[in-house]
Amino acid sequence: MQRNNYREESDERLTRSRFLVLFTIGCIFFIVLPVLKSQADEVATTGWDLTPVAADVDFRAIAALNTTSAVAVGENGIIFSTSNNGSSWSAESSGTTRDLLDIDYNGIIVACGDEGTVLVSFERGTWTDISLPTATQLSSITIAEYLSPANSTIFVAGNNGEIWKGDATGNWSQLTTSVTTDLYDIDFLDSTNGIAVGVEGVILGTENGGNLWEPRIVPEGYTEIDFHAIEYVSPIRAFAAGSNGSFISSSGAGDTPVGYLWSGWQTGVSNTLNSVSASSIYKVWVAGDSGYIALSKKGGKDFVNQTYPGEISSDFHSVSMATGFYGFVIGDDGVALHTDREGTDPATIPTARKFSGFQDYASYAYPKLVEGLKNTLKIIYISILFGFTIGITLATFKTSQFNVNVPISLTDSEGAWRTFSFNPLKLFATFYTDIFRNTPLLVQFFFIHFGLVQIGIDLTFDGTFERAYGSAIVALGLNSGAYQTEIIRSGIQAIPTGQMEAGRSLGLTYLQTMRHVIMPQAIRIVIPPLGNETINLVLNSSLASAIGYGELTRQGKLLISITFETFWTWGLVLLFYFSITYTLTNILKYAERKLKIPGLGLGGET
Amino acid sequence: MSAGALPIIRVQNLEKVYPGNVHAVRGVSFEVRPKQVVAIIGSSGSGKSTVLRCINRLIEPTEGEIYLEEVKINDQKTDINKIRSEIGMVFQSFELFAHLRVLENVTLGLRKVRGYSRAEAKKIACGVLEKVDMLDKLEAFPGQISGGQMQRVAIARALAMNPKVMLFDEPTSALDPELIGSVLESIKALVNEGMTMIIVTHEIGFAREVSDWILYMDHGAVVEEGPPSMLVAPKTERLQQFLGQILDG
Numbered sequence: 022m023q024r025n026n027y028r029e030e031s032d033e034r035l036t037r038s039r040f041l042v043l044f045t046i047g048c049i050f051f052i053v054l055p056v057l058k059s060q061a062d063e064v065a066t067t068g069w070d071l072t073p074v075a076a077d078v079d080f081r082a083i084a085a086l087n088t089t090s091a092v093a094v095g096e097n098g099i100i101f102s103t104s105n106n107g108s109s110w111s112a113e114s115s116g117t118t119r120d121l122l123d124i125d126y127n128g129i130i131v132a133c134g135d136e137g138t139v140l141v142s143f144e145r146g147t148w149t150d151i152s153l154p155t156a157t158q159l160s161s162i163t164i165a166e167y168l169s170p171a172n173s174t175i176f177v178a179g180n181n182g183e184i185w186k187g188d189a190t191g192n193w194s195q196l197t198t199s200v201t202t203d204l205y206d207i208d209f210l211d212s213t214n215g216i217a218v219g220v221e222g223v224i225l226g227t228e229n230g231g232n233l234w235e236p237r238i239v240p241e242g243y244t245e246i247d248f249h250a251i252e253y254v255s256p257i258r259a260f261a262a263g264s265n266g267s268f269i270s271s272s273g274a275g276d277t278p279v280g281y282l283w284s285g286w287q288t289g290v291s292n293t294l295n296s297v298s299a300s301s302i303y304k305v306w307v308a309g310d311s312g313y314i315a316l317s318k319k320g321g322k323d324f325v326n327q328t329y330p331g332e333i334s335s336d337f338h339s340v341s342m343a344t345g346f347y348g349f350v351i352g353d354d355g356v357a358l359h360t361d362r363e364g365t366d367p368a369t370i371p372t373a374r375k376f377s378g379f380q381d382y383a384s385y386a387y388p389k390l391v392e393g394l395k396n397t398l399k400i401i402y403i404s405i406l407f408g409f410t411i412g413i414t415l416a417t418f419k420t421s422q423f424n425v426n427v428p429i430s431l432t433d434s435e436g437a438w439r440t441f442s443f444n445p446l447k448l449f450a451t452f453y454t455d456i457f458r459n460t461p462l463l464v465q466f467f468f469i470h471f472g473l474v475q476i477g478i479d480l481t482f483d484g485t486f487e488r489a490y491g492s493a494i495v496a497l498g499l500n501s502g503a504y505q506t507e508i509i510r511s512g513i514q515a516i517p518t519g520q521m522e523a524g525r526s527l528g529l530t531y532l533q534t535m536r537h538v539i540m541p542q543a544i545r546i547v548i549p550p551l552g553n554e555t556i557n558l559v560l561n562s563s564l565a566s567a568i569g570y571g572e573l574t575r576q577g578k579l580l581i582s583i584t585f586e587t588f589w590t591w592g593l594v595l596l597f598y599f600s601i602t603y604t605l606t607n608i609l610k611y612a613e614r615k616l617k618i619p620g621l622g623l624g625g626e627t
Numbered sequence: 628m629s630a631g632a633l634p635i636i637r638v639q640n641l642e643k644v645y646p647g648n649v650h651a652v653r654g655v656s657f658e659v660r661p662k663q664v665v666a667i668i669g670s671s672g673s674g675k676s677t678v679l680r681c682i683n684r685l686i687e688p689t690e691g692e693i694y695l696e697e698v699k700i701n702d703q704k705t706d707i708n709k710i711r712s713e714i715g716m717v718f719q720s721f722e723l724f725a726h727l728r729v730l731e732n733v734t735l736g737l738r739k740v741r742g743y744s745r746a747e748a749k750k751i752a753c754g755v756l757e758k759v760d761m762l763d764k765l766e767a768f769p770g771q772i773s774g775g776q777m778q779r780v781a782i783a784r785a786l787a788m789n790p791k792v793m794l795f796d797e798p799t800s801a802l803d804p805e806l807i808g809s810v811l812e813s814i815k816a817l818v819n820e821g822m823t824m825i826i827v828t829h830e831i832g833f834a835r836e837v838s839d840w841i842l843y844m845d846h847g848a849v850v851e852e853g854p855p856s857m858l859v860a861p862k863t864e865r866l867q868q869f870l871g872q873i874l875d876g
Contacts, residue, residue, distance in 0.1 A: 522685050523722035523781075527736035527788060528712025537735060541726045620770010621725040 039607070046600050067329050068365040069314065069350065069358040074101055074110045080351035082296075082339040084126040088347035092142075093339075093357065094121035094132045100148070107349060107359030115140060115148050122160050123206075128167035129189055133159040133177050141189050143170055151191035157183050161217075165209035165230075176231060178207035178217050186231050198225060198234045208253040216280050218248035218261050226280040240283045243267060250297040250307075253279070258302035260321065262294035268307060270321045286321035295338045300345035306364065308340035308350050316364055327364040382589050386580055393576030394597050400490065400572065401562050401601075404497035405555055411502025415453060416509035416543075417535055418446035450506060457503035462496070463564050469496045470568040489570035493562070501558045508550045512543030545616050552609035556602045563598075573597055633696055634658040635792050635823050636682060641691035643677050643847075651677045653847040654691075657840075659792065662821040666828060666838035670869060674847040675827040679794050682825070683707075683714045695791065712740045715785030715793040719800050721777040723769040723784070729756070730765040733784045741788065755783040759813045775806030779813050786817070793817070795826040799833075831858065831873055843869065 074080075078101070083093040090104040098117040101110040115121065121134035130142040137153030139162065153159070159179040166174040170189055178184045182200035184207065187193035198204075204219035217225045217234070222244040224237040239246075248263035257273040259280060266288040273279040288294070294309035303320045307313075312333040315324040335353040342348030350358040376382040426440040457465065470492035473480065480491030516539050524534030544551075566575035577594040581587055636659040643652040652674045659665050667675045680686040682693055684700060684707055693700040700710055724732050733752035737743045743751065756762050759779035769777055778798055785793055798814065799807045811833055818824070818837045828834050834841060835855040843851045843866045851863045861867045 517720075517722075519718055519720055519722040520724065523716075523718060523724070525708075526683055526685060526711055526714070526716040527784070528708045528710075528740040529736065530708055533739055537739060538724050542724075545726065618726050618770065619768045621768075 042603070043607075046596070046603070067314075067327050068362045069327060069329055069360045070107065071329060071333070072107050072110065072357050072359070074355040074357050076355050078355040079353045080338060080355070080357065081120070081122050082124045082132075083341045083349050083351045083357075084124045084130065085341040085343035085347070085349050086126055086130075088343045088361070091341065091343075091349045091359075092124060092126070092130055093349075093351045094124045094134070095351075096120045098134075100132070101357075102145070103357075103359075106361065107357050110357060113146055113148070116150060122158075123162045125163050127164035129164065129170065129173065131162050131164060131175060131189070133162040133179075135159075139175075139177060139187075139191075143189070151187075151189065153177070153185055153187075153193050157181065160204065161206045163208050163215075165215065166212040174209075174212045174230070176207050176209060176215065178204040178219075180204075182219070184217060184225075184231065184234065196231045196234065199236060200225065205247070205249045206251045208251045208259075210253045210256065210279075214253070214256075214278070216251050216253055216259060216261075218251045218263070220247045222246055222248070224248065224251075224261065224280070224283075228278065237280050237283070240269060240285050243269060243283075243285060247293075249293065249295045252297040252299050252305070254299045254305075255302050258299075258320065260297045260299055260305050262297045262307050262309075264293045266290040266292055266294060266309070268294065268297075268321055268324070284321075286317070286324070288315060288324045290315075290326075293336075295336070296340045298340045298342045298348065300342045300348075304345050304363075306340045306342060306348070308337035308352075310336040312337060312352070312356075314340065314350055314358075314364060325365075327366075329358070376584070376586065379589060382584065382586055383593070385584070386586075386590065386593060389576050389580055390573065390593055390597055393571060393573035393594075394601075396490075396570065396576075397559075397562055397572040397601065400493045400497060400565060400570070401559050403494050404501060404558055404562070407494065407498030408501030408505050408554075408558065409551075411498065412505025412509045413540070415450040415502065415506040416513055418450035419454075419506065419510045420513045421446050422531075423447075454503040454506050457500050458507070462500050462561055463567060465500055466492070466496045466564055466568050469499075487570075489565070489568050492568055493565035493570045493572070497558060497562060497565070500561070501554060504554050504557075505551065508547050508554060509543060511550075512547035513539055515546055516542050542621060545618065545621060548609065548613045548616065552606065552613075555609070556605060559602050559605065560598065632661050634660050634694070635663075635696060636825065637692075637694040638678070638682070639692045639694075641678060641681060641693065642689045643674070643681060643686065644689045651847050652681070652688075655842075655844070655847075655849055656691075657842060657849070657852070659823060659825060661823055663840065664818055664824045664826065664838045665840045665842065666826045666834035667842045667844060668828065668831065668834055668869075669844035670872075673844045675844050676796055677847075678844070679716075679796050679825060679827050682794060683711050683716060685716075708740070712736070712788055713791045715788060715790035717778070717781050717785055717793065717795045717798050719797040721769070721774070721781045721801070723777050723781055725769050727768075728765065729761060729767050729769070729772070729780050732769070732780060733787050736784065736788050751787055752783070755786045756780070758786070758816065759783045760809075773806060774802045775809045778802065778810045782810075782813055782817075792823040792825065795824065795828070797827055797829060799828070799830060829873075831870065834858075845869070 078095055078099055080093045080095040083091050085091045089106050092102045094100050098115045098119055098121055100113040100115045102113055103110045117138055119135040119138050121132050124132040132140045135158050136156040139151050139153060140148045141151050142148050157179045159177045161178045163176050164173060165176055173189045175187050176184060180203045182198045182202055182204055184196045184198055185193050186196055200223055202220050202223055204217050207217040209215035213228060213230045215227050215231060222239040224239055225234040226237050227234050246263045246265060246267045248261050250262045252260045257279060259271045262268045268286045268288050269283045271279050271283045290313060292309040292311050292313045294307045296308045297305060299305040304318050306316050312328055312335055314327045314337060316327055317324045333356055335356045337350055337352035340350045346363045347361050423446050424442050424444050426442050429439055429441045480495055481488045520538055521534055524538040562572060563574040565572050573594055577590050580590050639656050641652055641655040644650050655678055669675050677686055681688045688701050695710055698705060730752055733756060734748035737748035737751055759782055761776060761779050761783060764772055799810055815837060835858050838855055841855055841857060842849050845865050851866045861870060
C-alpha cells in the first residue's frame with residue numbers, strides 16, 4: 022500500500038517535470054519566435070544599375086558588344102552607345118529619322134526599322150544605309166553568319182510575314198513564307214537553322230538557310246499568344262516569349278531537332294514579354310512591359326523577378342546579355358540598365374549577414390528552419406510507415422515454415438534422393454536485413470540517390486516529388502525496415518509456441534493466426550525497441566542533407582553559409598530535433614500505456 | 628456403446644519418428660465412437676501427447692492413418708483447417724490469447740473460421756461460457772483470472788466451435804490442487820451431455836470415473852487397454868508398476 026503511494030507520487034513528479042520541459046519548448050516555438058518574426062520585413066531589391074539617358078528617347082533594341090559596351094537603337098532613328106558599363110551614353114548619327122526597331126551584333130553591327138530601313142556599321146560610329154527595295158516595317162534583324170564585310174548572311178523579318186535574306190552590301194532577296202501575318206522576331210543558330218515568330222502563335226522554322234519555312238506546332242493554350250521574341254541558343258535549346266507573360270522552350274531530343282516540340286513555363290506575370298536573352302541553355306532572362314525583368318537559371322523554371330523596385334514603370338523592350346553575369350536592358354523613356362552580377366540583389370548572394378543579437382538572428386533563421394522542420398517531418402512519417410510495413414512483412418517471412426525441398430543428388434546410401442531444404446522467404450528476408458544492417462546508411466543514401474538513377478530507376482515517382490525527396494524516403498524506409506524486421510522477429514519469437522498451436526487448433530490458418538494472435542502480442546512486447554528505432558530514424562534523417570534534400574540539417578548548413586552563426590544555428594537545429602523526438606517519445610509512452618494488457622509482457626501490474 | 632455406429636476418430640498403426648531418430652509413437656491403433664470417452668494414461672514421455680497432437684496434425688504423423696469419421700486427416704489433400712475446426716483441443720498450459728478478453732478469446736474462432744457476425748458469435752460464446760460458469764468474467768483479460776478459470780475459458784473456446792470430438796491434453800496438470808475440482812466438474816458436465824472425448828491425463832481416479840475406455844501407453848506403444856475396470860485388476864506388470872507409483876505418490 023505504501024509502495025503504491027510512493028509510486029503515484031513519483032509518477033506525478035515525473036509528469037510535472039515533463040510538462041515543464043514541454044512548456045519551455047512551447048514558449049520558444051509558439052510565443053517568442055513568431056513575435057520576433059514580425060520584425061523582419063524583406064525589402065525587394067535588384068542587381069541592375071540604372072542610368073537615365075534622355076527622357077524623350079524611346080529605346081527599342083540593344084546589342085551588347087562585350088561586358089562593358091553596347092549599342093542601342095530606338096524611335097526616330099536614334100542610336101546611342103556606351104563603352105563604360107552604361108555609366109554614360111553618347112549619341113551616334115544614323116542618317117535617318119525613321120524608327121529603328123532591332124539591332125544585332127556579330128562581327129558587324131546591323132539595325133533595321135520602319136519602311137525597309139537597314140543600317141550597317143563596319144566601324145564604330147559610322148553607319149551605312151543598306152535598306153530594302155520595299156517599304157516593309159522590319160521588326161527584327163539577325164546576322165546568321167559573318168565571315169568578312171563582303172561575305173555575310175543577314176535575315177530580316179517584318180510585317181505581312183515577309184522574310185528577306187541578304188548581306189552587308191545590301192543584296193536582298195525575298196524568301197517565301199506560308200504566312201501573311203506580322204512576324205516580330207527572327208533568330209538563326211547558324212547559316213542554315215533558323216526560327217521566326219509572330220502574332221497569334223506563329224512559329225516558323227527552317228533547316229536549309231531560309232529556302233523553306235515550315236510552321237511549327239505551338240503547345241496548347243499558346244495559339245492566341247503573340248510571340249515577340251525568339252532566342253535560338255544552341256543546337257538543343259531555343260526559347261520564345263510573348264504576350265500575357267508567356268514563355269516557352271524547345272529542346273532537341275534524339276532525331277527531333279529544336280523547334281518541333283515546345284513546352285510552356287510559368288513566369289507568374291501577365292506583362293507582355295518583349296525580349297529574351299540566354300547566356301546558356303539554362304540561364305535565361307526575359308524583359309517586358311511595365312519594367313519587368315526576370316531570370317531563370319533552370320531553362321524557364323523558377324523565374325526570379327529582378328524588377329527595379331518602385332522606380333521604373335517604363336516598358337522594357339530589349340535585354341542583351343554579354344555573358345552570364347554582364348548585360349544590358351533598355352526601354353521607353355530613355356531607360357538603360359546594366360548589371361555585372363546577373364541582375365541579382367547582392368543581399369541574396371551568400372555573403373555573411375550581420376546580426377545585432379540573438380533576436381535579430383532568430384527572426385531571420387526561424388522561417389528557414391521551420392521549412393527544414395516541415396521537410397524532415399515529410400520524410401520521417403512516410404519512412405516510419407514504410408519501414409514498419411517492411412518490418413511486419415519480413416518478420417513474418419523470417420519466422421515462416423515455408424520449406425522447399427530441392428533434390429540435389431541420388432547418392433543416398435538407400436538410393437533415395439538427398440534433398441536440400443531451404444525457406445526462400447526466410448532466405449530473402451535474411452539477405453535483405455544483412456545487407457541493410459551491415460552497410461553505412463550514408464552510403465545507402467548515395468547508392469539510392471546517385472546510383473539507381475544511372476541505371477534508369479528514377480525515384481521522382483510520377484514527377485510529383487523532387488528526386489531527393491523520393492530517395493530520402495526510400496533510403497530511410499528500407500534501412501529502418503531492416504532494423505524493424507529484427508525487432509518484430511524477436512517479438513514474434515518471444516510468444517510461446519502454444520499460442521500458434523491454440524490458434525491453429527481452432528481452425529485459423531497460419532496467416533490468420535499471425536494476424537490475430539501472434540502479431541498483436543508481439544507488437545505490444547516490442548513497442549519500446551520500436552520506439553527507439555523510430556527515434557533513430559528521425560536522427561538518421563539528417564543524413565538526407567548529404568543528397569541535397571532540404572531538411573533541417575541542410576537548412577542549418579545553408580543558414581550558416583549565409584550567416585556564419587554556427588553556435589546559434591546548430592543550437593536551434595538541435596532544439597528542433599529535440600522537439601520532434603521528445604514529442605515522439607511521449608506519444609510512444611502513451612501508446613504503450615494505452616495498449617498495455619494485464620499479464621502480457623514484463624511489469625504487468627494489473 | 629452402440630457397436631454399429633461409425634467411429635468418430637479412427638487411428639491405425641500410428642508411427643511418429645522425430646528428427647534425430649527419436650521413435651515417440653510405435654504402431655498405436657484405436658477407435659473412438661460417438662459419445663465415447665477415451666482416456667490415455669501413462670508416464671511422462673510415453674508418447675500420449677504426441678498421439679493427441681497427431682490427431683489434429685499439430686504434429687505430422689510419420690506413418691499410419693487417422694480418420695475423422697470417413698475423412699482421412701493425414702492426407703495432404705484434406706483441408707486441415709476445416710478438420711481442426713471440428714476437433715476441439717484443450718491444452719495443459721491453457722494457451723488463452725493473452726491480448727484478448729475472455730469473450731474475444733471465445734468468439735475469435737467463431738468469427739474468423741465460422742464467419743459468424745459479432746452479435747451471433749457473442750450469443751454462442753455466452754452460451755458456452757455459461758456452461759463453464761464463466762459468464763461473469765466476459766471483459767477480463769486472461770492475466771486477470773485464476774488458472775482454473777483460464778482452463779474453463781479454454782474449454783469454452785474449444786466447445787464454442789461445436790466440435791465433433793474434444794481432445795484434452797493433461798487439462799489439470801498445470802493447476803493448483805484446489806483449482807482442479809472446478810475444471811474436472813466442467814469436463815464431467817460435458818461427458819454427461821454426451822460429448823465425444825479423448826483425454827490425456829494423470830488423474831487416474833478421474834479417468835476411471837468418466838471414461839468408457841482406457842489406453843495405457845509406455846515407450847510409445849499401447850501396453851494395455853480396456854474398460855475402466857482394468858485399473859482395478861491390471862494384467863500387465865508395467866501398468867501395475869505405474870499404478871503403484873501413482874498410489875505411492
